[in-house]
Amino acid sequence: MTCRKNNRKYGSAWIVPAVLLLAGCRASDRHVELPSPQAQTRPAPQAARRPALPPADTEPSRLTAGKRVLVDAGHGGRDPGAWQATLSKLPEKTINLGIARGLAAALQRQGAAVRLTRSEDEFIDLQDRADLARQQQVDLMISVHANSAPGSNASGAEVYICRTASEASERAARQIESAFKRAGLACRGIRKANFVVLARHPRPAVLVECGFLTHPDDARRLNDPAFRARIAAAIADGVTRYLLREPIPTSPTDPLVADRQLVP
Numbered sequence: 001m002t003c004r005k006n007n008r009k010y011g012s013a014w015i016v017p018a019v020l021l022l023a024g025c026r027a028s029d030r031h032v033e034l035p036s037p038q039a040q041t042r043p044a045p046q047a048a049r050r051p052a053l054p055p056a057d058t059e060p061s062r063l064t065a066g067k068r069v070l071v072d073a074g075h076g077g078r079d080p081g082a083w084q085a086t087l088s089k090l091p092e093k094t095i096n097l098g099i100a101r102g103l104a105a106a107l108q109r110q111g112a113a114v115r116l117t118r119s120e121d122e123f124i125d126l127q128d129r130a131d132l133a134r135q136q137q138v139d140l141m142i143s144v145h146a147n148s149a150p151g152s153n154a155s156g157a158e159v160y161i162c163r164t165a166s167e168a169s170e171r172a173a174r175q176i177e178s179a180f181k182r183a184g185l186a187c188r189g190i191r192k193a194n195f196v197v198l199a200r201h202p203r204p205a206v207l208v209e210c211g212f213l214t215h216p217d218d219a220r221r222l223n224d225p226a227f228r229a230r231i232a233a234a235i236a237d238g239v240t241r242y243l244l245r246e247p248i249p250t251s252p253t254d255p256l257v258a259d260r261q262l263v264p
């Protein structure tokens, strides 16, 4: 079954969190940059400031009612993603899926309509993932990955937006970065790269690298379900605040950093 067939089958029905998206995919595309970046064309939402905290009697389950979020677990199927077997029992695709499922469940509890690009070990084309964000007019697409580096020194999470990111994408990234810090999770800051799932559709989009599988401590933690749950909760916190248009917390130590040197 291809992605497009699947989209027709489910139409705009947002069944959370178990809607499946089945398609074909290329390997290791997360690391492929687009030669011709496309601007995110969604106009930046006007700032309609809401209180930082909801009224005490607000039902948590209604906080983000009506908002649509697409949660994308990176890689899958024949594409394991980053995997250094000496450091990590699990391949990146499995770690990503665990975090994505926790994130989807947490966002659903806040009332958002959440869709997963995959909820199983499926191989899905990157463009199909991006197409789903466009077709479903999501308020945010969030792609979950784990990182790798040539050496073993790099550690901590990174938050990516595309080079021509909209104000909405940048706001979502800053909320997620801030949520990581509130949760006591290391975050190396916000970076820009034209990954397919960020740049090949016009909707707000963020990609989170949840840690380095090439770093012994990061790899050990990412293999721990409790740590993955902490990551999922932190991302959900940031996404919820983005959806609620809460003010961006000040983050004096982490301005946007330079583009990443992508590893093929």
Ligand SMILES: [Zn+2]
Pocket: 030, 074, 075, 081, 082, 092, 145, 146, 147
């Ligand atoms: Zn990845």
